[in-house]
Amino acid sequence: MYEQRLKPITEAAYLTAENAWRYRSILRFFYVQHEKLKHYLYPEDIYAYLKQDPYFSEYTEDQLQSDLKQLSDWKNIIPRQETGRVATIEDFKKKKFRYQCTPYTIEMERMVERLLELGQSFGGSLEATLFDRLLAALRRFAEEAGNPDGAQINQAWEDVYSYFRRIVENASDYIAYLKSEKVEERMMNEAFLAYKDAFAEYIRRFILGLQHASYNIETLLKQITPGQFTLAAEKIADYQLSIPRLEEKADRPQLIERCQDQWTSLNEWFFGTSGHDSELLSLERETTETIRRITRFAQRLGERQHAVRSRYRDYLYLAAWFDRLEDIRTAHELSAVLFGTAGIRHIYAEPAESEDMYSLIWDNPPTTVTVKPSVSTYREKLKPGAVVSRTAEKAAARAEYIKEKAQEQALIDRLIDGNRIVIAALGEQAPFIRKTLLNWIGKCMASSTRTTKTETGRQIRLIRLSDRQITLTCPDGKLTLPDLAIEFLA
Known part of the structure; x- marks a missing residue:
């Protein structure tokens, strides 16, 4: 097995040879016919197929015979002499052949087909359901570990490792796709604003599924001891050795070692x-940082749109406002309100703790800035500090947050009348109700089906009841918007 890995793969030579365009066309035809369960091809069939292409307009049968011989030397195809169709001795002397494609060539053509479909960008996806499938497969493997039937254990383990490999490959490819230069260029386009909520919701849904299933998977992995898996690996190896094969088989220790390496990689991926x-x-x-990047890109686009907006009418209105003032003191006060105080000192403060781009500045706690003496002899005193446990404070803050969210959800639930929230029928509401409704409306507008999911996972749909304008009253102001209703589907 080790010596085979050191030998050159002559079957791949046709991909980069001088006449690769001819060899690839011939073997592509072999691959297409193989997928149609037609395993043997005659030279006349190959020649008739190639002549349909304008690139082969001057291609001759002698060139075809030379190409087929070269592909046979490279072990891409296997020639078999046809003896049952000859009518004369001369035909037998001509050695008519039919050709069959080798397994190496079939797999390489499949790889080339996948590469062409992939293009220059990464694929992949973030499927949260794969974690649930992996969890179910692990449970089945744990149940079958003591089964004397090696076939059942082998099938259960193949399901486990197959789902695990799909999770790793799909997630890494999709993260690389989001980090690619082409995607970042598209994120800087204003058209990206229509898709940012869909991107963020897709990644957020994956994170929730990952967190929900990963704890159960880790618990199940801890329950399976190394000794139990070694016994299962031995049964898997015995079953694979029992399958009749004409080629050389791998020995039993190698099969057991391969299973144990796969089990180790699975545990290291979850536990480190x-x-x-x-x-x-x-x-x-990575997924959390991707949501932050999407939010930052959307915020920059919004700031850019605001910066390039024409302020011509605004300045005319302000000029007329200043013209109506009677004294210079009132004009100075208005200027301070509109343009800020001249000659102010700017003090740098730490960024806000909240990552919510819709949060207001007075909702965030103030930042304390310590001003140090500006003398060269000042030195800050250093005192050894102790590690203080803040478990109780964290638990209290978490309980307070959950209680607050429960109260907000209860207020929202009281607005639902017959699986609907008719905005025109609402009286005066708290500001957070307005923010929640606007957030839902924005997500629905970004979807082509006008549907989305709330933070609690409920499916909602946006409905326009009429063409008139309505007003939603809140303690901090009034909001005018179309006559809309939000319907709860699940």
Whole structure:
């Protein structure tokens, strides 16, 4: 097995040879016919197919015979002499052949087909359901581990590792796709604003599914001891060795070692290694950072649109306002309100703790800035500090947050009348009700079906009841908007 890995793969030579366009066309025809379960081809059939292409207008049968011989030397095709169709001795002497494609060539053509479909960008996806499938497959494997039937254990383990490999490959490819230069260029386009909520919701849904299933998967992995898996790996190896094969088989220790390596990689992906975080935590950080990047791009686009907006009418209105003033003191006061105080000192403060782009400045706690003496002899005193446990404060803050969210959800639930929230029928509401409704309306407008999901996972749809304008009253102002209603589908 080790010596085979050191030998050159002559079957791949046709992809980069001098006449690769001819060899690839011939083997592509072999691959297409193989997929149609037609395994043997005659030279006349190959020649008739190639002559349909304008590139082969001057192609001759002698060139075809030379190309077929070269492909046979490279072991891409296998010639078999046809003896049952000859009518004369001369025909037998001509050695008519039919050709069959080798397994290596079929797999390489499949790889080329996938590469052409992939193009220059990464594929992949973030499917939260794969974690649920992996969890179900692990449970089945844990149940079958003590089964004497090696076929059942082998099938259960193949399901486990197949789902695990799909999770790793799809997630890494999709994260690389989002980080690619082409996608970042599109994010800087104003058309991206229509898709930002869909992107963020898709990634957020994946994070929730990952967090929900990963704890159960980690618990199940801890329950399966190394000894139990070793016994299962031995049964898997015995079953695979029992399958009749004409070629050389791998020995039993190699099969057991391969299963144990796969089990180790599965555990390291979820638990990490000594001194290194797990890939699961890295994936969670990457997806969270991706949501932040999308939000930042959307905020920059909004600021750019606001910056290039014409202020011609605004300045005319302000000029007329100043013209109506009677004394210079009132004009100075109005200027301070509109343009700020001249000659102010700007003090840098830490960024706000909240990452919500819709949060108001007075909702965030103030930042304390310590001004140090501006003398060269000043030195800050250093005192050894102790590590203070704030578990109780964290638990109290979390309980307060959950209680607050529950109260807000209860207020929203009281607005639902017959699975609908008719905005025109609402009286005066709290500001957070207005923000929640506007958030739902924005998500629905970004969807082609005018549907989305709330933070609690309920499916909603936006309905326009009439063409008139309505007013939503709140303590901090009034909002005019179309006559809309939000219908709860689930």
